[in-house]
Amino acid sequence: MFVPVFDLKDLPAACPPNTSWIGLDLGEKTIGVAVSDASRMIASPLQLIRKTKFTQEAEALFKLMDGRNVSALVIGLPLNMDGTEGPRAQSCRAFARNLERIRPVNIAFQDERLSTAGVERFLIEELDLNRKRRAEVVDRTAASWILQGALDQLRISSGQI
Known part of the structure; x- marks a missing residue:
């Protein structure tokens, strides 16, 4: 069964209330x-x-989703700085298509330009983490940055902020 990739603004309507999202x-x-x-x-x-x-990555992800009552992935x-999509963006879209072939999933994409750079700067300047420690936390922190950006964007567009 094919589930479409949603525009971020349409994702909440596709998800049951009181369910979490994963970034x-x-x-x-x-x-x-x-x-x-x-919330x-x-x-x-x-x-x-x-x-x-x-298949192992998808299995681990679906296990997390099932254990946390998750209704969507962000x-x-x-994107490139000019807004175009390069090979890395195409790889992300392929990942989403491959997930959907295994199991229906509500998915939206969030522009992540500069997310890793922003997280790196935060980890250095605010938390004073060394290179080794930053390497251990940067990807999951970037995922949080991406998801928080999507959540904030939705609240702003709905007038909640």
Whole structure:
């Protein structure tokens, strides 16, 4: 069964109330995972999924979704600075299509330009983390940044902020 990828503004209507969303930062070696609370106000870093085989990654993700009453995924879309899509963005779209082939999933993409750079700057300037420690937390923190950006954008557009 094919489930369409939603425009972010249409995602809430496709999801039952009081369900969480998961945010993903798809890296080359890991997938950063963040989760929202059931009211979809706050995103928190959750964990990393090490990239191995797609089916194992999908299985780990679906297990997280099932255990946390998750109704949607917000996947970071790494657009070029001019807004065009390059190979990394196409890879993210392919990841979403492959997930949908296994199981119906509500998915929306969120522009993630500069999310990793912003997270790196925060981890250095505000938390004073060294390079090794930053490497351990940057992807899941970037996933949280992506998901929080989507949640905030929806609240702003609905007049809640």
